[in-house]
Amino acid sequence: GDSVTQMEGPVTLSEEACLTINCTYTATGYPSLFWYVQYPGEGLQLLLKATKADDKGSNKGFEATYRKETTSFHLEKGSVQVSDSAVYFCASFIIQGAQKLVFGQGTRLTINP
């Protein structure tokens, strides 16, 4: 079945460091891909998305490129801030059937000043 795998956390970085959170997916079709962010005590917010191969999603300095050849959608940011501390979820979406989001296990990111 469809699945999403994220790099193991937690991840701790210093402010202004570079960030990469790996995400790979398996899918029977051609999914849309998303990154959601969950700040402490809050619900999920859409961070960025890509709906087809080679699309690049970007928001708040974060970027991710839909790589069909490697079935990946890695999240990157060039210079992280303390306010980026949160849990990040990679997810895939298939329009057929249940139309559900399939989530990775989440990666907790902590940025130290």
Added chain:
Amino acid sequence: EAQVTQNPRYLITVTGKKLTVTCSQNMNHEYMSWYRQDPGLGLRQIYYSMNVEVTDKGDVPEGYKVSRKEKRNFPLILESPSPNQTSLYFCASRDYDSFSYEQYFGPGTRLTVT
């Protein structure tokens, strides 16, 4: 403001005591869904609904019921809660015809069953 609301936000209950978590959206979305979030497992779909009176099981439906009598509301019912249903629950909705496929999430309900 476009939003998905859930109530209650926090709930502590005992095994076997029936409870309902409400979910409401004001975006006229056809599709609504419930997920549970557990550490190390991400979010998993419990039930979903394509429209009024149309519901179906997700990946982890055991121990849960839903109903969709109105387009805006999609309550989650635990007839006889058990400790393994202790979790963080999210309701979500999306526009069925939207090609962005974005789902909008509620703030979450943290349930503890003792």
